[in-house]
Amino acid sequence: MTPLDELLLFSGLTLVFLLLLGRFSYAGKVATVFYGGQLLFLAKMADRIVDGSIVTFSLQVELFGQQMSWRFDALSWFFAVITLGAGLLSSWYASGEWGERFRRRGGNLWLLNVALAANVFSMLILLGSGDLLALFIGWELVSWASFLLMTVAGGRAIQAAMRYITYAMSGAMAILAGIVLLWSHAGGLQYGQIIEVIPQLSQAQVWLLVALFGSGFAVKMGLLPFHLWQAAAYAETPGPGAAFFGAISARMGLYAIILVLVQLIGLARLSELMIPFTFLDMRDLWAWIAVLTIILPTYIALRQSDARYLLAWHGIGQGGYMLLGLVMGDALGSAGGLLHVFNYATNQAVLFFAVFAVMFRTGTADLNKLGGLITRMPISFFAMLVGIIGLAGLPPMNGFVSKWFVYRSLMIEGEPLLFLGAIIGTLGTILSVYKLIHNTFLGQLRVEHVEVREAPWSMVAPMIILMLLIFATGVAPGLVLDWVALVQSAVGLPVVENTLGGVELASGSLDMLWVVGVLFAGFGIGALLFYSGGRTRQVHQLDNYAGGHFLTAEIRYHYSDNFYAGLMHLIRPWYRGSFVWLESTLGSLLGIAASLIQRLYGALHPSIYLLVTVVVTLTWVLL
Amino acid sequence: MKEIDIPIEASVDRNRTNPLARVFDELVRFCRSRSMFMLHYCTGCGAIELPPAMTSRFDMERLGIQPMVTPRQADILLITGYVSIKTLKRVILTYEQMGSPKYVIGICSCTVNGGMYWQSYATAKQLDQYLPVDLYIAGCMPRPEAVLEGMRKLMDRIRSGEADGWKDYYRRYDWYLGNQQHLFGDDWQTPADVIGEASHYDLAGPGTEGEHTRLLQQCQKPLEPQQTFFQIGGSLEVKGESHE
Amino acid sequence: MSIQTLLMELVLMPLVAFVVGLFMVLMLRRIGAKLQRRVGPPVMQPLYDIVKLYGKKTQISHGWMHDIGIVMAVGGYVAAETLLPVPGMDGIADKGGLVTLVYVMMIPSLGLALGVGQCANPNGSIGIARALTAMLAYDVPFVIVVFGVAWYFGTTNLVDIIAIQQAGGVAGWGATAMPLLAIAGLFALQGMLGKQPFEIYIAPAEIATGPMVEMSGKYLGGLFVMQCFQLYTAGVLYVSLFLGGGENWLFFLLKVFAVVAIPMTVAFLFPRYKTEQMIRLMWKWPVMIGLLGLAFVMH
Incomplete structure (x- = not known):
């Protein structure tokens, strides 16, 4: 048995166990241990992955004369680590x-x-x-599994899930069309065959291929303009499910994009494809889609008043950074993009955990109905703090490192506008996550939340693990960068030369060990200065400046609604809801077309019968 | 109103034997006197005289005096003019929110003895019945020269450590509170916890607590607990669950 | 470089920054006084203020994040100073570079924002909301400038950027080569220092000094220290990018003080803009000038 056999068998066993015995009260805990076991099998694979060899699956299936096979290379392994990590912690949480x-x-x-x-x-x-047919089948399985998880909550979640599955099916059709196109040229769906046949295809054919595959995978990733389904579908999923979705699910789209566009077609070929009537090529187009995916969803997140939706919208936006780094195609950029998959997964999971811990205790995620919970749920606060620092990409957390890589790549490649777009997205993220933590944990504690206590250990422990992970990989990004380098060499991208603390470059390097060290030394000096001052005494929150007014617990003395009023005053007219409009227009056009056909059919109904009767009678008479 | 029946005790500072500590205390007192952030509570006509004192003609900033916005930031509370009973409540709240050491300056006759509002039913006549006034600047209204002269006087008193009205407020809080209750009624309270502050910083004296503070504790509406709970877990049933 | 010299630099750089920053605060107040035909405060006034604030008897806290926020606000700048090369001392500038410095400079603001948040005062929260909005406004021209400079010099290492400029004399200065970017940088500097007309998040008469509303004693003192660092950092960063850094301390300080004097002088001549006016202005003129400058630099 290869390690992959063990891994997949064990993973299937987990599923079967839960199916059969999942109703017992201890099932969740056992499943968590099972996920841990899967991670161990993955770890067993590590030495082969490091060697650069491929771990195969023993079973091979033949379908329609096509050989289907499965194997793990560094790319699969990297994504599988994140998937299983997210699964383990989500299951633990639940x-x-x-x-x-x-x-x-x-x-x-x-x-x-x-x-x-x-x-x-x-x-x-x-x-x-291990081939495109297996990819397609896996893709469909993932789509339907996601759909299943999305529908668990019922109600609004069902609507969101229906929207998702509509998008996913359209995307799958596009992918299927692409596969058929490739099959008709290559005569097979093995990756090797396809890599051989791609150079022989005409520009128009590759263009079509990229459009078909790209749009299909972009749906899962939530790239513009296919981003509308994702936020509601993820946010309405119950706690651990939302954290799992947020952390990794959408990144399956990125995995497929890397596989098909980078590994099979190649970024160099993309640069040769010109967009008609413009001076852009296909790669620029992808880069711009990535930047727009960063900016628009991030600023939609800024307007959300539900913490779960805010995070889910950010999830879409952060996907843009990964794609942007990847499309840059150089060692630094693609390393940043891949590193961000890992970093973002840790950040998003801890943020969802914190938000659902607050929801567990207070019953709401409405940012206008919370506040001041820092004194009641200090560890959840700290978890959210670490998460937002990472998500916003500030040192010393890991999110900074991956974004730094992407920025530096954009600077070296000379892409000022893309760089500006990426930074605008980061700034929007900072604004939005501050609103999140302020409205939830800071400010005035409401009277009804006085009795609230910290979440139980089963929920706090996964948060603590993630916090440590975020900080550790922020201080020593080399730990993950080693894996990223393996992935890069596996998919044929230039490999980043990393150190433990970051990267050494002639044109400006990064050493997080030093940066974080000095940062904490600075904090130490700040603390020394602070605690050398007089003794502090904590006053009550109602002992507060209100222009001489006497505050009581009944007075809501908290700023939460319309948080960035000045900014919104200017940019509110810019939110036109164009994509929602486009989606609903498409929907109603489809509706009109359907009813037209129905009308046509209804109108023809009597005459068709008449015609059929006449024809049948005539035939009978003539015969 | 009761007469003052609590003996005024001399300020007993901790004896600092360490010569360095004495130098340090001296330095801090010097800096306090040279950096005075003031909050001006301008009810009446006296406010008119402050702008010239601050702007180019007399320029208070030469002496390190700066206007500030909130009581938290300020060292000096400047009361310029009459204090009605309604505003006095706000003035007391503002005073209690300031960080010690803090100084109160009463400007104009109105703060000294009610001035032209002597016969008013709605005006507090003597400010020092309710707050420890460190310095009065009399006049109706005092000119900017007088204001500056008063400021210099206060600077000297801070420098020499004589301006300790703020300690008096902690030490004889019961007396001040009694006068306040006499004016505002038995249910008078501010969100600031003067007694707690006094005991936290070792500033309490024999007159900090007394019959009036007991009355305060009886009538006080308790505030919700504010400290941080680090305990993880706890019961599943929490408040707020019902209206989910 | 031996470990001892490095350690000494790491200690000296923030210390120098603080002392120079004190004089910058003094200059700020003196410029204001001169423009208003006043005398202004005595030389040691900024130090008196800070010592007094740290020496207050009662220190009013609103909780542990309030405390940590101030620690982060001061500590973040202490760390940032070591990434900023000055004559004779490079610290760890080559370990981080320009992009890292820009992000480390956000740490104090983040600490302050969290600390203010726990004060439970809506004035403070409004102030932070406005400060973050202002950051969104001025950072757009600022990153254009950063990008242009990094592209022109081909590096983000500040030590190298300064060395390249000094090798070319005045003709090699960033301001000579990229005058438009230097102008856009001045706009961003004005916003970054939060001086009028972009003083929207302090707005004393409107939101009671915003973030500082509940700050007393050493909390306010910490912010005063932070202001010293902030003025110094902004000035030195601008000098390093555009005015060739420091050949020696004399010229270095001259340049830094001259640069910081510009926004201070402008500040006292303007009223306060509304938030949306600030964003509109920042996203229009400096961005246009910056992009034009960038186009010249890149072609």
């Missing part, structure tokens, strides 16, 4: 009091656990796909 509460409220915990296991299993299958 296994204790959270799941208990969820079940008591009438939620279907069994379905949630099964759907999570199904997602992990199907994603491993997708990541292991």
Whole structure:
């Protein structure tokens, strides 16, 4: 048995176990251990991955005369680590009091656990796909598993899930068309065959291929203009599911994009494809899609008043950085993009965990109904703080490193406008995440939340692990960069020469060990200065400046609604909802077309029968 | 109103034997006297005399005096003019929100004895019944020269450590509170916790607590607890669950 | 470089920054006084203020994040100073570079924002919301400038940027080669220092000094220290990018003080703009000038 056999078998076993025995109260905890076991199998694979060899799956299936195979290379392994890590922590989070509460409220915990296991299993299958047919089947499995997890909550979640599956099916059709196109030229769907046939295809054919595959994968990734489904679908999923989705699910799109566009077609070929009537080539187009995906969803997130939606919209925006780095195609940029997959997954998971911990205790994620929880849930606050520093990309957390790589790549490649777009996205993220933490944890504590306490250990422990991970990989990004370098060499990108603390470059290097060291030394001096001053005394929150007014607990003395009023005053007219309009226009056009056909059919109804009768009678008479 | 029946004790500072500490205290006192952030509570006509004192003619900034916006930032509370009973509540709240050491300056006759509002039913006549006034600048209204002269006087008193009205407020809080209750009624309270502050910083004296503070504790509406709870977990049933 | 020299530089650089920053605050107040035909404060006034604030008897805290926020606000700048080369001392400038410096400079603001948040005062929160909005406004021209400079010199290492400029004399200065970017940089500097007309987040008469509303004693003192660092950092960064850094301390300080004097002088001549006016202005003129400058630099 190869390690991949063990991994997939064990992952399938987890799914079967949950299906059969998932209703027992300990099932969640056992499943968490199972995910840990899967991670161990993945770790067993590590030495082969480091060697640059490929781990194969023993079973091969023949379908329609096509050989289907599965294997793990560094790219699959990298994504699988994140997938299993997210699955493990989400399952852990759900296994204790959270799941208990969820079940008591009438939620279907069994379905949630099964759907999570199904997602992990199907994603491993997708990541292991060794040819395009296996890729397509894996893709479909992932789509339906995601759909299953999205529907667990019912209600609004069902609507969002229906929207998702509509998008996903259209995307899958595009991918299928692309596969058929390739098959008709290559006569097979093995990666080797395709790499051989691509150079012989005409520009127009490659153009079509990129458009078909690209749009299909972009749906999963939530790239513009296919981003509308994602926020609601992820945000409405119950806690651990949302964290899992947020962390990794959409990145399957990125995995497929790397596989097809980078590995099979190649970035160099993309640069040769010109966009008609413009001076842009296909690669520029992708870069600009990435930048727009950074900017627009980030600024939509800025307007959200529900913490879950805010995070989900950011998830779409952060995908843009990964794609942007990747499309730059140089060692630095693609390393940044790939590193951001990992970094972002840790940040988003911890943020969702913190938000759902607050929801667990207070019953709401509405940013206008919270505040001041820092004194009641200090660890969740700290988790969110670490998460937002990472998401906004500030030192010393890991998000800074990956974004630094992307920025430096844009600077070296000389892309000022893309750079500006990326920075505008970062600034929007900073604004938005401050609003998130301020409205939830800072400001005035509401009277109804006085009794609130910190979330239980089963929810706090995954947060603490993620916090440590975010900080550690921020201080020593070399740990993850080693994996990233393996991925780069596996997919044929230039490999980044990293050090433990970052990267050495002639034109300006980064050493996070020093930067963080000095930063904390600075904090030490700041603390020394601060604590050398007089003794402090904490006053009550109502002992506060209000122009001489006497504050009481009934007075809401907190600023949360319309948080960036001045900014919104200027940019509110810019939110035109064009994509929503486009989507609804398409929808209603489809509706009109359908009803026209129905009308046509209805109108023809009697005469068709008449015609058929006449023809049948005439034939009978003539015969 | 009761007469002052609590003996005024001499200020007993901790004896600092370390010569360096004495130098340090001296330095801090010097800096306090040379950097005075003032919050001006301008109710009446006296306010007119402050702009010339601050702007180019007399330029208070030469002496390190700067206007500030909130009580937290300020060292001096400048009361320029009459204090009605309604505004006195706000003035007391503002005073209690300032960080010690803090100094109160009463400008104009109105703060000294009610001035032309002597017969008014709605005006507090003597400011020092309610707040420890460090310095009065009398006049109706005092000219900027007089204001500056008063400021210099206060600087000297801070430098020499004589301006300790703020300590008096902690030490004889019961007396001040009694006068305040006499004016505002038994349910008078501010969100600031003067007694707690006094005991936290070792500033309490024999007159900090007394019958009036007991009355305050009886009538006080308790404030919600504010400290941070680091305890993880706890019961599943929490408030707020019902209206989910 | 031996470990001892490095350690000494790491200690000296923030210290020098603080002392120079004190004099910059003094200059700020003196310029204001001169423009208003006043005498202004005595030379040691900024130090008196800080010592007094740290020496207050009661220090009013609103919770532990309030405390940590101030620690971060001061500590972040202390760290930033070591990434900023000055004559004779490079610190760890080559370990981080320009982009890192720009991001490390956001740490103090983040600390301050968190600290103010726990004060539970809406004036403070409004102030932070406006400050972040202002950051969004001035950072757009600022990153254009940063990009242009990094492209022109082919590096983000500040030590190299300064060395290249000094090798060419005045003709090699960034300001000579990229005058338009230097102008856009001045705009950004004005916003970055939060001086009028972009003083929207302090707005004493409107939101009671915004972030500083609940700051007393050493909390306010910490912000005063932070202001010293902020003025120094902004000035030195501009000098390093456009005016050839420092050949020696005399010229270095002359240049830095001259640069910082510009926004200070402008500040006292303007009223305050509204937030949306500030954004519109920042996104229009400096961005246009900056992009034009960038186009010249890149072609």
